[in-house]
Amino acid sequence: MLDNTDLKILKLLKSNCKMQFRDIGEVVHLTGQAVSNRISRMEHFGVIKGYTVLLDEKMLNKSLTAYITIFMKTTNHEVFCEFLSNNESVLEANRISGEGCYMLKIQVNSQEDLNDFLDSVLKYGNYRVNISIGKIK
Template sequence: MELDNIDFQILRLLSENARIQWKELGEQIHMTGQAVGNRIKKLEESGIIKGYSVIVDEIKMGLTFTAFVIFYMKTTDHHSFIKLMNDRREVLEVHRVSGEGCYHLKIKTSSQEQLNLFLDKILEYGNYTLHLSIQEIKNQNAMAAND
């Protein structure tokens, strides 16, 4: 599907507020709500819009420790490691990477103890280096929530 300027406008407005009504979105780009809805459906069907999300206040949930883990596999059993990553709620992101390490992880926990328990669990798959966040400078999700 080839996108035009209107599609890009719709995507920008949806990324700012995914719950915006089609009619309101249409008013902003000078289209009817029905026309906007048809375009959104085409964007969804073509896979350009993969889904919609909720932005959660992690501090209010008690998730105050952010850690970045560079993980080095000692086994070829990547499938089990990936399953573990998908099952752990404290794991926000997992990226298989080239360069340093095999995987880069972003972890959020409510305590140092919870972080240590997680790190102990992943030792059966390999070794890691740990980097703790001391200040968040930019967060795309937080930016969208504050607009």
């Protein structure tokens, strides 16, 4: 379904989703309209699910990143997933295999906020915390 040109377009969009279609076209040797048509097709088929903005969380005073492994003590995962969806500190939540049930990535303002989050998690299960000391990629 995707050819090399589509893959090049996707790579350009991943690096800068605000890139103008004509600028993408110059790189992949198409007109801006042809690029627009290809992007629309990839959106229609679900290859492109959406666009996002990457924020510098430090500029927003969210300086502490933690990775939390959750060990559920209940089988009511729906309530836990709802809790995660409604919590703005949770950036990512993945159900995992191996040790633990879920892996969370959260960002908070302080150690106190982290402790508050962890206290709220105890209703659902136990946890193990790893705190990021620096982002590499």
